Amino acid sequence: MLISVTSTAPRPVLRAYEAEVHCSLLPLLLLSTDFKTLKADIFSFICLTELLETRTIRPFSFSFNTSDYRILHMDQDQGRLYLGSREYLVSLDMQNINKEPLIIHWPATSQRKGECRMTGKGGQGECANFVRLIEPWNRTHLYTCGTGAYKPVCTFINRGWKAEEYLFRLVPGYVDSGKGKCPYDPRQENAAVLINGNLYAGVHVDFMGTDPAIFRTLGDRPAVRTEQYDSRWLNEPVFVKIQKIPDSAEKNDDKLYFFFREKSLDAAGGSTPSVLARVGRVCLNDDGGQRSLVNKWTTFLKARLVCSVIGAEGVETYFDELRDVFIQRTHDERNPTVYAVFSTAGSVFKGSAVCVYSMADIRNVFNGPFSHKHGHNYQWTPYTGKIPYPRPGTCPGGTFTPGLHTTKAFSDEAINFVRAHPLMYHPIYPTHKRPLVVRTGVDYRFTTIAVDMVDAVDGRYEVLFLGTDRGTVQKVIVLPKDTSTTEDMLNLTTFICAPVKTLKISTKRQQLYVSSQRGLTQVSLHRCAVYGKACSDCCLARDPYCAWDGETCSAFTPATKRRSRRQDIKHGDPLRQCRGFNSKGMETVQFGVEGSSTFLECQPRSPQATVKWLYQKDSKRKAVRFLPLCLREFLPSHPEVHQ
Structure with a gap:
C-alpha cells in the first residue's frame, strides 16, 4: 500500500492521538499547547538516535x-x-x-x-x-x-x-x-x-533544621542575619534564589532580593493558603542596629508573590509553591525581568505555572503600605499610623538618606517598626495579571526554569526551558498575537528519567545544560536537523534557532547575510516562505490484515503540522479525496489503498 502524506498548518492547533510515554534513555517529545484550554496534547516524538547522530545532545555521568x-x-x-x-x-x-x-x-x-x-x-x-x-x-x-x-x-x-x-x-x-x-x-x-567577598545565604543554620536565616558571612562587613525564631520574619521557609539588583544609580541603594516560599501564619482554619510565595529584600550595606536588632538586618522586608488563574466559574486558583526563579537581564541592570515557576500546594488539584514580574511592580509594593495586625484574631490591614524616618527598608547613605551613613545611626523607632512590620500589605501580581504558561491535568510539575532571548528575522522571542519532576525539559516559545494579551506555546521535551534539579543556558556557546539526580545532559540549542529536510517542515517548526538556507534546516544567526534564509516564527506560513523549494511527499508502504482495522500512522516533524490523508484510484490517476486515519475494515476490494 502506497500512502502519500501532505501537511499544512494554518493555525497552531493540533489534535493527535494520545500516547503513553515511558521514561527510557532520552526520547524527545513535541507538544502543542492551546493557552486558552491550558491543556497539553502529546503530538509526536523525536528519537534519541537522531539527536546523537546530529550531535545535538551529550549525556554525562x-x-x-x-x-x-x-x-x-x-x-x-x-x-x-x-x-x-x-x-x-x-x-x-x-x-x-x-x-x-x-x-x-x-x-x-x-x-x-x-x-x-x-x-x-x-x-x-x-x-x-x-x-x-x-x-x-x-x-x-x-x-x-x-x-x-x-x-x-x-x-x-x-x-x-x-x-x-x-x-x-x-x-x-x-x-x-x-x-x-x-x-x-x-x-x-x-x-x-x-558579592565583593561577602557571602549571602538563605540557609538553615542548625542541626535540627529549625533555625532558618538570611545570613551574611565572610568579607569585611559584620556578620548579620534575620531575627531568630520570629515567625513574622521567616516561617519554615524554603529558599529558592538570591540575587543582587541595583535600585538606582547610587551604589548605596543596592539591594539583595531573595525568593522563597514559607508557611502562612494564617493558614489554620481559614481560606488563606498553607504555603505562600515570597520575595524579600535587604540593603547590601546593612550592618545591623546599635541597641536593637544588633547583628540583625534592619532593612528586611518581604511581600507575597501571586500567580493565579481564574476558572470558568470565576473561581481563582493559586499556584503558591514557588519552585524556581530566573532573572533575565535587560539593557537596564536595575530592571531585569523576573520569571518564576510555581506549582499548586495541594494534592487534589495538580498544576504548574510560570509567571513573569517586573521590577517596577515589585518596587511599588515595597514602597506601599505595611501590613499590620491589632491582635492574633484580627485580620491584616494596611498600617495607617505614622511611618518613622528613615522609612523602613531604606538604605543608609542612599538617595533618600544621604546624611545617614550606617544603619547603626537609624532611630530606635525605625528599627522597632521594621522588627514588628516586615510584611508589605499589597501582593505583587504578574505582568498582565495572569501566568505566561499554565499546565493543569497533567502528571508532572515544573521544577526549574531558564530563559533565552532569541533574535529572529521577524523579531525577538522569549524561549523558556522548563524542567519537571518527571525528568523532562519543555521548550516553550512565546509567540505574541495581534491582541498582545495571549501567547501560543510550542514545546519540546527531553526525558532524563529523574527530576530536573538545575538548568543553565550558555548563550555564548548556544548550549543547554540539564542536571538531575542521575547525571548531566548537554543539549544544543540548535537542533535544526531533527525538523527534516523540507523547507515546509523547517518553517512550520517556528523555531527561532533555525531557518531554511535553501538546502537544509540549519542554525540561524542574526548576522547571516544570505538572502535565501527562510524563517517565519510569528505565522509559520510555508506557502509564503517556501516558494521555489518544492519538496517531494514522503511515501511509505503499510500492510494490513484482511478484515481487520488498519491505522495509518504519520508523525510529522513539526508540531504545527496537520496531517491530511489522500488517495487515488487506479482509474483516475489524479483523483484524490481525504481518508480517515483509521480504516475500519481492510479489504482487497478497496482499490484506493490496495495495490
Missing part, C-alpha cells in the same frame, strides 16, 4: 558512586561548568562535557560519617558530603561548601588562571566551618551568592 548532580557555577569566560554532587566536585568543558572532565573527590571523613549515623541520621544516605555551593572568589580560586555529613564545611578550589592549565584541586590544609553558609541536611534547599 560518573562511573563513580555518586548522585545528586547540581550545576552550581558556570564560567562563560573560561568555558567551564562546575558541578557539585555527593562527595564530588567536577569541572567540565562547556563545549563538550565529556572532554577531559576534572574531578575532585571530597568526602566526609569516616569518623564524621560514623558520628552522623550515631545521631540517627543516614537512613537515606544523608551521612555524606553533598556539595551545595560553588562561587567564584577571585580569578584563580572558587569557594565551595558541602553538608559534611551534617557538619557543614567550606574550602577553596584552585582552578588556575586559564582553562588550558587543566588545574582543579582543593587548597591543602584549609577547611572552614560551613555554618550559616550551607545546610546540615542535604534535603533542605539553600540559596547563596558571593
Whole structure:
C-alpha cells in the first residue's frame, strides 16, 4: 500500500492521538499547547538516535558512586561548568562535557560519617558530603561548601588562571566551618551568592533544621542575619534564589532580593493558603542596629508573590509553591525581568505555572503600605499610623538618606517598626495579571526554569526551558498575537528519567545544560536537523534557532547575510516562505490484515503540522479525496489503498 502524506498548518492547533510515554534513555517529545484550554496534547516524538547522530545532545555521568548532580557555577569566560554532587566536585568543558572532565573527590571523613549515623541520621544516605555551593572568589580560586555529613564545611578550589592549565584541586590544609553558609541536611534547599567577598545565604543554620536565616558571612562587613525564631520574619521557609539588583544609580541603594516560599501564619482554619510565595529584600550595606536588632538586618522586608488563574466559574486558583526563579537581564541592570515557576500546594488539584514580574511592580509594593495586625484574631490591614524616618527598608547613605551613613545611626523607632512590620500589605501580581504558561491535568510539575532571548528575522522571542519532576525539559516559545494579551506555546521535551534539579543556558556557546539526580545532559540549542529536510517542515517548526538556507534546516544567526534564509516564527506560513523549494511527499508502504482495522500512522516533524490523508484510484490517476486515519475494515476490494 502506497500512502502519500501532505501537511499544512494554518493555525497552531493540533489534535493527535494520545500516547503513553515511558521514561527510557532520552526520547524527545513535541507538544502543542492551546493557552486558552491550558491543556497539553502529546503530538509526536523525536528519537534519541537522531539527536546523537546530529550531535545535538551529550549525556554525562560518573562511573563513580555518586548522585545528586547540581550545576552550581558556570564560567562563560573560561568555558567551564562546575558541578557539585555527593562527595564530588567536577569541572567540565562547556563545549563538550565529556572532554577531559576534572574531578575532585571530597568526602566526609569516616569518623564524621560514623558520628552522623550515631545521631540517627543516614537512613537515606544523608551521612555524606553533598556539595551545595560553588562561587567564584577571585580569578584563580572558587569557594565551595558541602553538608559534611551534617557538619557543614567550606574550602577553596584552585582552578588556575586559564582553562588550558587543566588545574582543579582543593587548597591543602584549609577547611572552614560551613555554618550559616550551607545546610546540615542535604534535603533542605539553600540559596547563596558571593558579592565583593561577602557571602549571602538563605540557609538553615542548625542541626535540627529549625533555625532558618538570611545570613551574611565572610568579607569585611559584620556578620548579620534575620531575627531568630520570629515567625513574622521567616516561617519554615524554603529558599529558592538570591540575587543582587541595583535600585538606582547610587551604589548605596543596592539591594539583595531573595525568593522563597514559607508557611502562612494564617493558614489554620481559614481560606488563606498553607504555603505562600515570597520575595524579600535587604540593603547590601546593612550592618545591623546599635541597641536593637544588633547583628540583625534592619532593612528586611518581604511581600507575597501571586500567580493565579481564574476558572470558568470565576473561581481563582493559586499556584503558591514557588519552585524556581530566573532573572533575565535587560539593557537596564536595575530592571531585569523576573520569571518564576510555581506549582499548586495541594494534592487534589495538580498544576504548574510560570509567571513573569517586573521590577517596577515589585518596587511599588515595597514602597506601599505595611501590613499590620491589632491582635492574633484580627485580620491584616494596611498600617495607617505614622511611618518613622528613615522609612523602613531604606538604605543608609542612599538617595533618600544621604546624611545617614550606617544603619547603626537609624532611630530606635525605625528599627522597632521594621522588627514588628516586615510584611508589605499589597501582593505583587504578574505582568498582565495572569501566568505566561499554565499546565493543569497533567502528571508532572515544573521544577526549574531558564530563559533565552532569541533574535529572529521577524523579531525577538522569549524561549523558556522548563524542567519537571518527571525528568523532562519543555521548550516553550512565546509567540505574541495581534491582541498582545495571549501567547501560543510550542514545546519540546527531553526525558532524563529523574527530576530536573538545575538548568543553565550558555548563550555564548548556544548550549543547554540539564542536571538531575542521575547525571548531566548537554543539549544544543540548535537542533535544526531533527525538523527534516523540507523547507515546509523547517518553517512550520517556528523555531527561532533555525531557518531554511535553501538546502537544509540549519542554525540561524542574526548576522547571516544570505538572502535565501527562510524563517517565519510569528505565522509559520510555508506557502509564503517556501516558494521555489518544492519538496517531494514522503511515501511509505503499510500492510494490513484482511478484515481487520488498519491505522495509518504519520508523525510529522513539526508540531504545527496537520496531517491530511489522500488517495487515488487506479482509474483516475489524479483523483484524490481525504481518508480517515483509521480504516475500519481492510479489504482487497478497496482499490484506493490496495495495490
